[in-house]
Amino acid sequence: MIKNTLPLSELLTYLESELISVFGNVDDIRVNNLSSPENASPDTLDWIGLTAPNPQEKAENSPARAILAHPGVRYSEALIQSQKILILVKNPRVAIAKLGNRFFVEKTEPGIHPSAIIHPRAQLADSVCIGANCVVGECRIGRHTVLEQGVIVHNGVEIGEQVIVHAGAVIGTEGLGCFRDEAGELTKFPHLGGLIIGDKVEIGANCSIAKGSLSNTVIGKGTKINSLCFVAHNCIIGENVLITGSSMLNGSVKIGDNATIYSNVIVGDQKCIGKGAVVGMGAVVTKDIPEYEVWVGNPAGYLRANKGS
Amino acid sequence: MIKNTLPLSELLTYLESELISVFGNVDDIRVNNLSSPENASPDTLDWIGLTAPNPQEKAENSPARAILAHPGVRYSEALIQSQKILILVKNPRVAIAKLGNRFFVEKTEPGIHPSAIIHPRAQLADSVCIGANCVVGECRIGRHTVLEQGVIVHNGVEIGEQVIVHAGAVIGTEGLGCFRDEAGELTKFPHLGGLIIGDKVEIGANCSIAKGSLSNTVIGKGTKINSLCFVAHNCIIGENVLITGSSMLNGSVKIGDNATIYSNVIVGDQKCIGKGAVVGMGAVVTKDIPEYEVWVGNPAGYLRANKGS
Amino acid sequence: MIKNTLPLSELLTYLESELISVFGNVDDIRVNNLSSPENASPDTLDWIGLTAPNPQEKAENSPARAILAHPGVRYSEALIQSQKILILVKNPRVAIAKLGNRFFVEKTEPGIHPSAIIHPRAQLADSVCIGANCVVGECRIGRHTVLEQGVIVHNGVEIGEQVIVHAGAVIGTEGLGCFRDEAGELTKFPHLGGLIIGDKVEIGANCSIAKGSLSNTVIGKGTKINSLCFVAHNCIIGENVLITGSSMLNGSVKIGDNATIYSNVIVGDQKCIGKGAVVGMGAVVTKDIPEYEVWVGNPAGYLRANKGS
Numbered sequence: 072m073i074k075n076t077l078p079l080s081e082l083l084t085y086l087e088s089e090l091i092s093v094f095g096n097v098d099d100i101r102v103n104n105l106s107s108p109e110n111a112s113p114d115t116l117d118w119i120g121l122t123a124p125n126p127q128e129k130a131e132n133s134p135a136r137a138i139l140a141h142p143g144v145r146y147s148e149a150l151i152q153s154q155k156i157l158i159l160v161k162n163p164r165v166a167i168a169k170l171g172n173r174f175f176v177e178k179t180e181p182g183i184h185p186s187a188i189i190h191p192r193a194q195l196a197d198s199v200c201i202g203a204n205c206v207v208g209e210c211r212i213g214r215h216t217v218l219e220q221g222v223i224v225h226n227g228v229e230i231g232e233q234v235i236v237h238a239g240a241v242i243g244t245e246g247l248g249c250f251r252d253e254a255g256e257l258t259k260f261p262h263l264g265g266l267i268i269g270d271k272v273e274i275g276a277n278c279s280i281a282k283g284s285l286s287n288t289v290i291g292k293g294t295k296i297n298s299l300c301f302v303a304h305n306c307i308i309g310e311n312v313l314i315t316g317s318s319m320l321n322g323s324v325k326i327g328d329n330a331t332i333y334s335n336v337i338v339g340d341q342k343c344i345g346k347g348a349v350v351g352m353g354a355v356v357t358k359d360i361p362e363y364e365v366w367v368g369n370p371a372g373y374l375r376a377n378k379g380s
Numbered sequence: 381m382i383k384n385t386l387p388l389s390e391l392l393t394y395l396e397s398e399l400i401s402v403f404g405n406v407d408d409i410r411v412n413n414l415s416s417p418e419n420a421s422p423d424t425l426d427w428i429g430l431t432a433p434n435p436q437e438k439a440e441n442s443p444a445r446a447i448l449a450h451p452g453v454r455y456s457e458a459l460i461q462s463q464k465i466l467i468l469v470k471n472p473r474v475a476i477a478k479l480g481n482r483f484f485v486e487k488t489e490p491g492i493h494p495s496a497i498i499h500p501r502a503q504l505a506d507s508v509c510i511g512a513n514c515v516v517g518e519c520r521i522g523r524h525t526v527l528e529q530g531v532i533v534h535n536g537v538e539i540g541e542q543v544i545v546h547a548g549a550v551i552g553t554e555g556l557g558c559f560r561d562e563a564g565e566l567t568k569f570p571h572l573g574g575l576i577i578g579d580k581v582e583i584g585a586n587c588s589i590a591k592g593s594l595s596n597t598v599i600g601k602g603t604k605i606n607s608l609c610f611v612a613h614n615c616i617i618g619e620n621v622l623i624t625g626s627s628m629l630n631g632s633v634k635i636g637d638n639a640t641i642y643s644n645v646i647v648g649d650q651k652c653i654g655k656g657a658v659v660g661m662g663a664v665v666t667k668d669i670p671e672y673e674v675w676v677g678n679p680a681g682y683l684r685a686n687k688g689s
Numbered sequence: 690m691i692k693n694t695l696p697l698s699e700l701l702t703y704l705e706s707e708l709i710s711v712f713g714n715v716d717d718i719r720v721n722n723l724s725s726p727e728n729a730s731p732d733t734l735d736w737i738g739l740t741a742p743n744p745q746e747k748a749e750n751s752p753a754r755a756i757l758a759h760p761g762v763r764y765s766e767a768l769i770q771s772q773k774i775l776i777l778v779k780n781p782r783v784a785i786a787k788l789g790n791r792f793f794v795e796k797t798e799p800g801i802h803p804s805a806i807i808h809p810r811a812q813l814a815d816s817v818c819i820g821a822n823c824v825v826g827e828c829r830i831g832r833h834t835v836l837e838q839g840v841i842v843h844n845g846v847e848i849g850e851q852v853i854v855h856a857g858a859v860i861g862t863e864g865l866g867c868f869r870d871e872a873g874e875l876t877k878f879p880h881l882g883g884l885i886i887g888d889k890v891e892i893g894a895n896c897s898i899a900k901g902s903l904s905n906t907v908i909g910k911g912t913k914i915n916s917l918c919f920v921a922h923n924c925i926i927g928e929n930v931l932i933t934g935s936s937m938l939n940g941s942v943k944i945g946d947n948a949t950i951y952s953n954v955i956v957g958d959q960k961c962i963g964k965g966a967v968v969g970m971g972a973v974v975t976k977d978i979p980e981y982e983v984w985v986g987n988p989a990g991y992l993r994a995n996k997g998s
Binding site: 107169299310335353368 | 806822824839841843844857859862863864865867868869873874875876877878879880881882895896897899901902903904917919921923935937939953955957973975987988
């Protein structure tokens with residue numbers, strides 16, 4: 072893969088509002104990639120996170136010509152001597168993320184791969200990107216939304232704009248809410264509801280997201296769900312919720328805005344997780360969780376207030 | 381999508397054996413969908429579940445013309461005045477499920493999607509439905525069985541009649557039973573066994589179901605397994621077992637008829653779960669569970685007897 | 690499917706270094722399959738594991754003509770009378786595995802299925818086997834590696850030799866490491882790193898394996914990962930690690946050689962699991978685990994030393 076090589080000045084212009092100060096002569100310096108601190112090379116932009124130990128020493132020993140750091144790092148004699156460029160920002164990790172997303176992430180071009188199978192009544196915005204081997208039912212998909220390879224979208228799904236669905240995810244499956252009759256046989260409750268996915272949502276690889284049974288399942292704007300999660304029928308997930316992987320929301324779960332659900336959490340039927348709450352990895356949620364509280368364990372219990380991330 | 385619109389009288393005829401009484405004039409009333417109680421409209425069939433609070437009030441305030449309820453609701457003056465139709469049954473949720481499955485669920489037409497890739501020696505009944513991008517090995521599939529989109533069926537699998545396999549599931553994978561030699565290297569135990577799936581089984585989206593190593597893995601008639609479950613080699617699952625999502629059965633697990641395994645349960649190698657037992661969500665099963673007992677926790681322990689669902 | 694039928698003498702020649710003794714006349718005996726002890730028939734090779742109760746009785750009652758057992762079984766009068774062949778080895782299960790893998794497992798022929806979609810700049814060794822409906826990006830894949838049906842390999846992945854990726858797995862997904870800004874909105878950390886998979890690795894059905902964010906995710910030689918596991922960005926997994934299904938490794942987890950992670954384990958961000966350590970099923974790992982220790986529970990705690998498998 073060809074890496075971008077870019078003038079450092081262009082990167083700094085983009086970061087402008089975050090810059091505290093820039094030391095050294097930026098002219099003629101080009102950057103050909105970002106790097107993790109342990110893999111820096113002369114041509115990458117190195118960085119030092121807020122919690123890294125010995126930040127001054129790290130900056131002085133970096134092989135990179137340009138280093139992004141927090142104001143705890145000084146433009147020392149050693150940095151001057153070695154003609155390094157030191158760029159100070161409030162949060163180097165955030166700055167690196169912004170630069171990476173803007174300049175170094177491979178862009179997905181709009182278009183529908185010829186192998187994708189699209190329902191004739193699917194309503195697709197012009198700028199969608201639909202990957203190889205996707206199967207797209209009678210659904211609606213908004214602008215700049217990306218379905219990666221092998222994604223399956225069932226009938227009756229509405230997907231907003233700038234959504235990314237990662238490879239292999241199944242969107243709009245029927246749940247399996249069942250009841251037993253007296254003979255023990257299982258009858259499935261019908262799934263006649265839909266699934267509505269808001270703008271800028273992201274759904275991880277090999278996830279399964281169910282439609283509602285009689286009403287809809289809803290995933291709010293900006294929510295990010297990592298790989299191998301299962302969202303059952305009729306869940307109502309708020310905005311900017313983060314679910315970090317292998318988690319499972321049972322039927323009719325409600326999650327408030329800005330909540331964070333760590334890995335492999337299970338939330339029981341109809342449980343509510345309040346706005347800004349945090350659920351620790353592996354927690355089994357059997358009770359409602361109030362707003363801005365952190366809960367952990369099996370069964371999950373209160374750990375502390377959530378004073379912010 | 382075009383919704384069915386049906387004479388209410390046709391629905392009542394189908395429900396006949398369950399009807400306790402019907403109040404109001406059913407002639408000329410048509411229903412165009414079912415609804416969840418919070419989304420009822422004049423043209424949907426509203427319903428009031430057994431445990432809903434204030435059922436009488438709910439019935440009187442429903443915007444729907446026809447309401448399905450339990451005998452705790454009276455055909456009151458208010459209902460008479462508003463010319464509502466009140467249909468009493470023992471269990472409204474069950475009645476709604478039956479109506480939904482019979483009249484409102486989209487039917488899958490038999491047929492093999494042209495993009496499906498079928499082994500020349502696969503034995504498929506005439507009425508199977510095989511979705512887009514399925515890959516079907518040298519296996520046997522019974523009548524009226526549905527493979528949704530992107531399902532993969534390996535060689536050596538037998539699938540009964542009226543089975544539904546949801547999108548993205550992998551049926552008949554090789555397990556990874558391994559042993560370590562003295563140098564620490566892993567050798568895989570071979571998988572020469574098969575996988576037998578009984579009639580009316582349902583397997584959720586993105587599940588993985590393994591073949592047996594030397595004998596077969598077996599899933600009994602009427603069992604329902606929700607999304608993202610993993611059933612390892614040589615499991616013997618009885619009839620009418622419900623597994624509600626993201627659960628994992630290790631090798632050679634045995635599960636008795638009518639057992640219920642809630643979400644994200646893990647059952648250890650060779651453990652047995654008795655007939656009619658219930659395993660709570662997130663349980664880690666390290667011991668055999670006797671018949672008709674409810675177990676929960678990590679490690680799972682006895683909670684109470686299971687007196688019925 | 691046609692089963693192999695093979696002269697027993699050929700099997701014994703292959704096992705040579707493991708044989709302790711062979712009783713009875715092997716000439717003209719053919720074996721048409723292996724069997725689990727409960728399904729033995731005259732033409733299969735039966736076997737008796739190290740821990741099976743009543744091994745002598747089992748051998749004498751076996752319907753098979755040839756029986757593989759440990760030296761606790763004698764070539765008794767009953768076995769002589771019935772003209773059985775008794776083959777003694779140190780570990781019958783290991784011997785059966787070796788025979789199965791060598792003689793009875795279906796071989797995968799090299800070749801690229803015509804339905805597979807391969808990036809024009811993918812670098813594939815001549816002898817790879819790429820199954821139906823795979824989507825293979827700009828990556829490198831070594832000799833004798835098998836991608837089963839429907840596998841998706843993203844750009845920037847390197848896969849070694851003799852690797853097996855089971856059906857539906859997604860290799861090289863972008864993780865979803867995010868941070869929240871003050872308004873609660875989530876920004877994704879970019880994923881510019883790669884994914885390096887060593888020789889002889891096996892990855893189970895419907896797994897999701899993420900690329901690194903700025904550096905690489907690495908899976909060491911000989912490691913086996915069963916179905917439905919999620920390995921997040923920047924994990925560094927050693928050699929010969931066994932992960933038995935539905936487990937989840939968060940970002941930057943490190944796992945030492947020869948460790949064993951049982952089912953549905955969750956390992957927290959940046960945690961280290963030492964060489965030869967064992968993590969019990971359902972464990973939630975919130976601390977580093979030292980070498981050669983066995984940990985279990987939620988949160989995981991020390992159980993005992995690991996004196997070997």
